[in-house]
Each structure stands twice: as structure tokens, then as C-alpha cells.
Amino acid sequence: MKGDNAMGNGILMEELIETDVLCVGGGIAGLMAAIRARELGAKVIVAEKGNTLHSGRGRAGNDHFWCYIPEVHGADMELFLKECLKGPKLRLMQAGTSMKVLRAFLENSFDIVKLWDRWGISMKYQGRWEFAGHSFPGDVLTHLKYAGLKQKRILTEKALEKGAEIMNRVMIYDLLRADGGIVGAIGIHTREKKVVVFQAKAVILGTGFVDRLYPPPVSGWLASVAGGLTLTGDGRAMIYRAGGDVVGPEIPRRHVGPRYFSRYGQATWVGVLRDPQDKPIGPYVTNEDYEYMMYWMVHEGNSSLLEFMKEEGIDIRRHPVEFQIYNMLPEGKIWINERAETSVEGLYAAGDESMGGIGPSATYGWIAGENAATYVKDAPSLDLKKAREKIEEKKVLAEKMRTREIGPDWKEANIALQQIMQDYAGSVRSETLLTAGLSYLQMLRDKADATLMARNQWELTRCLETRNLLDIGELVFIAAQERRESRGLHNRPDYPFTDPMLDGKGLFIRKVGEQPVLEWKAIN
Numbered sequence: 001m002k003g004d005n006a007m008g009n010g011i012l013m014e015e016l017i018e019t020d021v022l023c024v025g026g027g028i029a030g031l032m033a034a035i036r037a038r039e040l041g042a043k044v045i046v047a048e049k050g051n052t053l054h055s056g057r058g059r060a061g062n063d064h065f066w067c068y069i070p071e072v073h074g075a076d077m078e079l080f081l082k083e084c085l086k087g088p089k090l091r092l093m094q095a096g097t098s099m100k101v102l103r104a105f106l107e108n109s110f111d112i113v114k115l116w117d118r119w120g121i122s123m124k125y126q127g128r129w130e131f132a133g134h135s136f137p138g139d140v141l142t143h144l145k146y147a148g149l150k151q152k153r154i155l156t157e158k159a160l161e162k163g164a165e166i167m168n169r170v171m172i173y174d175l176l177r178a179d180g181g182i183v184g185a186i187g188i189h190t191r192e193k194k195v196v197v198f199q200a201k202a203v204i205l206g207t208g209f210v211d212r213l214y215p216p217p218v219s220g221w222l223a224s225v226a227g228g229l230t231l232t233g234d235g236r237a238m239i240y241r242a243g244g245d246v247v248g249p250e251i252p253r254r255h256v257g258p259r260y261f262s263r264y265g266q267a268t269w270v271g272v273l274r275d276p277q278d279k280p281i282g283p284y285v286t287n288e289d290y291e292y293m294m295y296w297m298v299h300e301g302n303s304s305l306l307e308f309m310k311e312e313g314i315d316i317r318r319h320p321v322e323f324q325i326y327n328m329l330p331e332g333k334i335w336i337n338e339r340a341e342t343s344v345e346g347l348y349a350a351g352d353e354s355m356g357g358i359g360p361s362a363t364y365g366w367i368a369g370e371n372a373a374t375y376v377k378d379a380p381s382l383d384l385k386k387a388r389e390k391i392e393e394k395k396v397l398a399e400k401m402r403t404r405e406i407g408p409d410w411k412e413a414n415i416a417l418q419q420i421m422q423d424y425a426g427s428v429r430s431e432t433l434l435t436a437g438l439s440y441l442q443m444l445r446d447k448a449d450a451t452l453m454a455r456n457q458w459e460l461t462r463c464l465e466t467r468n469l470l471d472i473g474e475l476v477f478i479a480a481q482e483r484r485e486s487r488g489l490h491n492r493p494d495y496p497f498t499d500p501m502l503d504g505k506g507l508f509i510r511k512v513g514e515q516p517v518l519e520w521k522a523i524n
């Protein structure tokens with residue numbers, strides 16, 4: 001395809017910005033980190049590739065918040081944690097997260113609940129702590145229902161009120177290292193023709209989930225994913241390239257939801273049971289059930305789906321709504337300790353990329369902000385000059401894509417990648433499939449590096465995201481090869497049994513030189 005680059009879009013300008021703490025991503029974790037770090041006196045910038053008012057998986061609301069409230073769950077937090085991890089949902093979502101991190105999260109979660117309630121995100125229902133859903137009957141109720149519809153606006157306003165600077169429309173695409181630590185990060189503006197170089201004493205990664213690696217539930221529509229087109233695991237890819245630890249990318253997770261709509265809400269749906277002849281059988285949805293469900297589905301971020309159903313006259317009390325399994329989601333995490341520190345000095349992570357769900361994102365964002373602000377007080381002075389070579393290399397990468405006059409666009413590369421992931425690292429994996437898939441992925445990467453073209457800054461953003469996805473895809477392949485067993489959704493017919501020796505262990509991967517190094521370690 002031929003682009004408008006032929007008309008001479010020119011070279012990208014460079015803008016240099018200095019700060020103490022750089023929050024990469026203005027989602028739930030990033031904003032909470034910014035608020036806390038600012039409160040403790042650090043100069044804070046949030047670089048957000050969209051707009052913090054409506055970006056990320058929490059953009060349209062959430063409605064259940066995992067937390068520990070002693071007056072509800074009893075005084076024994078350890079017992080509560082054990083009970084929480086009994087259920088498959090939390091066990092899988094938090095796989096790869098240290099028990100120390102989970103404990104610190106639970107210990108602090110009630111404070112965050114009270115804080116949000118004070119800020120105007122209503123955490124009570126009809127004056128009480130309402131725990132519902134997300135647990136099997138008879139099990140402990142782990143998730144607090146809360147009204148998250150306006151959470152992004154409230155957190156954005158709070159961050160600005162505290163004095164954090166929010167730079168919307170900036171995508172960070174690589175970390176800058178020197179003297180063994182972090183000296184900043186480089187980004188592009190997603191609208192204007194420029195790169196933005198940040199000099200920062202501490203960087204907090206809060207870039208969220210990986211939603212675009214496997215084909216979406218509706219083929220051909222890359223944006224038809226529940227989380228969002230722009231959630232491409234950038235933090236995981238960046239830390240991997242920077243030599244930090246990523247854990248467990250080989251174990252996937254899948255959600256279900258209304259067919260073709262790619263909207264979550266499976267915890268809140270109350271349907272009408274049907275017999276094999278499609279005849280409705282009880283229990284029936286009462287009006288009270290219906291009102292309750294609608295209230296929470298709005299807060300869970302499903303307004304667009306509900307509007308559509310209304311327009312089409314679909315009433316779940318009368319009409320069956322089909323569900324389907326959605327796309328595969330790699331569960332890999334950035335490894336953090338209880339202070340939210342990653343394995344790279346000065347680099348912190350929080351949210352979906354190191355834990356899963358809104359409660360952990362909010363709480364660990366706060367913890368990351370607190371520790372980063374403390375760290376920068378005594379952090380060594382920075383010398384960005386040492387990262388100059390890397391900055392130039394990264395500028396050239398972006399400029400090449402921007403100035404090519406002909407070539408495939410990001411969609412072609414991304415769809416090819418999704419195809420490879422589905423066919424070679426999908427629901428069935430074997431040594432033969434994984435070896436073949438990895439070699440195809442490497443061929444695709446070489447081709448993408450040599451030919452990918454971006455006609456404008458928006459496409460450049462998508463291209464850089466696709467490069468990140470290629471790295472994450474590679475991590476999935478390498479780790480899936482190493483996990484010679486079947487476990488969860490990692491099905492290997494060549495190793496059909498679950499290896500009990502791997503219980504409680506995670507597969508850590510880091511780049512040493514240009515080579516990935518893998519290590520099994522106990523998660524504790």
C-alpha cells in the first residue's frame with residue numbers, strides 16, 4: 001500500500017521533559033500511583049496514550065472490588081486469603097504474584113475502599129458493604145459491589161488536584177537505562193509528529209492488559225475485544241527488553257460473555273434457565289433481580305451493550321442471549337515485590353500487568369506511588385546522556401516507519417501475528433507446533449521491522465504496539481515450550497499430565513544480552 005509519507009512528512013521533533021516520577025499509563029493503577037507520589041511531594045507526570053478520562057479497562061466503569069474488610073470477613077486475614085485462592089478465578093488471575101504482594105494488597109485494600117468512598121466513588125450499596133458474585137455458592141464472598149461508572153473522571157480530577165501533570169496522547173514505547181537503573185523513557189505523541197523523551201528518577205508501569213495478541217471473538221474486528229484496542233501489554237514488552245523479569249506468560253485465561261459483543265459482565269448476568277427444548281424453566285428473573293442487575297451492569301462498563309439491547313427491544317427477562325468464549329488472554333505478569341519494585345532498580349509496576357483486577361490495581365498503584373516517591377528522595381542523579389545512543393536508535397525505529405512510502409500496515413502484521421498465536425500457541429500446543437510457530441513469528445518480526453509503514457502518528461502508535469505484541473508472543477512461545485506439562489488452558493498432548501513438581505512455581509523469563517533466560521522459581 002502506498003501512503004502519504006511520499007509527500008514528505010519529515011522527521012520527528014524531540015521534546016525533553018524532566019520529572020521525579022513518570023507514571024506510564026493513566027489507568028486505575030497509574031492514576032492512583034500519581035496521586036500518592038504527588039501527595040508525598042514528588043514531581044509526577046502521567047504519560048497516557050489515550051485520555052485518562054476514558055482510557056483502559058476501567059474506562060466505562062467496574063462494579064466489583066476484591067478487598068478484605070475485617071468486619072465482614074473476620075479478623076483472620078490469612079484465612080480469608082486462603083479461601084480467596086481456593087476459587088479458580090482468583091487463583092488463576094493472581095498466578096505469578098507473590099504471596100507477600102497479595103498479603104500487602106489485602107492489608108491495605110480496605111483503606112483504599114474508604115478513600116474511594118470519600119472521593120465520591122460510592123463503595124456502599126444502600127448504606128452497607130454489599131459483597132456478591134465471583135464466588136461459588138457456599139464459598140466466602142470476596143468482591144465488594146461498588147459504583148465505578150465515574151471512577152476515571154474522579155481519579156483524573158484527584159490527580160490534577162494534587163498537582164500531577166497528565167500528558168494525554170503520549171505512548172511510551174521504551175525504557176531508558178543507564179548505570180544498571182532507570183533514567184527515563186521514550187514515547188511518541190499519538191497525534192503530533194514528535195517523540196517525547198522523559199528523564200525520570202523512577203518509572204511506574206501501569207499499562208494494563210494484553211488484549212490484541214489472539215484473534216478477537218468477532219473475526220476481522222481488531223477492536224472487538226472486551227478490554228480495548230490499545231491494551232497491548234506495552235509494560236511487559238518494555239521491561240522484557242530492558243532486562244527485567246516477566247513471569248508465566250504461557251498460561252492463558254479466557255472470559256465468556258454475550259456472543260459477538262465482547263463486553264464483560266458475566267458476573268452480573270442473571271439469565272433464564274432453559275431445558276434442552278429451549279423452554280424456559282425457573283427460577284425466573286423477578287423485576288427486583290432485573291433492576292439489581294441493570295444497576296450493576298451500568299457500573300460495570302456495559303452501558304453501550306445495554307443501550308443496544310434497549311434499541312433492539314431485547315429484554316433478558318424474555319429473550320435468550322447467547323454467550324460465547326472470548327479470546328485467549330496471556331496471563332504473564334511483571335514480577336514485583338511487596339514494595340511494587342520490579343527487578344530493575346527505579347522501575348515499579350502495578351495493576352493488571354503485575355496483578356489482576358480493580359482492587360489490586362487501585363491498591364498497588366497507591367503502594368507503587370508511595371515507594372517510588374520515597375525512592376526518588378535519595379535516588380542517584382541522572383545522566384540521560386548515557387542513554388543517548390538508545391534514544392537515537394529508538395527515534396530511527398519510529399522515523400523509518402513514518403517515512404516509508406510503501407509497505408504493509410499494522411493491521412496486516414497484527415492479524416498475521418494473531419493467526420500464528422491461535423494456530424501454534426492456541427488451545428492445543430505441542431513441541432512441533434510451538435517450534436514451527438516460533439520460527440514463523442520470528443520471520444514475521446523480521447519482515448515487520450523491515451517493511452512496516454505508518455501513514456500518520458495514530459498508525460505509528462498501532463505499529464509500535466504491534467511490535468510489543470510480537471515480543472509478548474515470543475515470550476508465550478518460549479515459555480510454553482519450557483512448560484512440559486498440561487495445566488489449566490495450557491494443553492500439551494505431548495505432555496498430557498500436570499506435573500506436581502511445578503505446583504507453586506512460576507516460570508521467570510528475562511533477557512540477558514539478546515537471549516531469553518528461563519528459570520523456575522517458587523512463588524512465595
Ligand SMILES: Cc1cc2nc3c(=O)[nH]c(=O)nc-3n(C[C@H](O)[C@H](O)[C@H](O)COP(=O)(O)OP(=O)(O)OC[C@H]3O[C@@H](n4cnc5c(N)ncnc54)[C@H](O)[C@@H]3O)c2cc1C
Pocket residue numbers: 024025026027028029030047048049050052055056057058059061062063064065066170171172173206207208209226227230231232234235263264265300301302350351352353356357358359361
Ligand atoms: C468491561 C469491563 C469490566 C470490568 N469489571 C471489573 C470489575 O468489576 N472488577 C474487577 O476487579 N475488574 C474488572 N475489570 C478489569 C479492570 O478494569 C482492570 O483490572 C483494571 O482496569 C486494571 O487497571 P490498570 O490500571 O492496570 O489498567 P487499565 O485501567 O487498563 O489502564 C491502563 C492504561 O495504560 C494506558 N497505556 C497502555 N500502554 C501505554 C503506553 N505504552 N504508554 C502510555 N499509556 C499506556 C492505557 O491507555 C490505559 O489507560 C473489568 C474490565 C472490563 C473490560
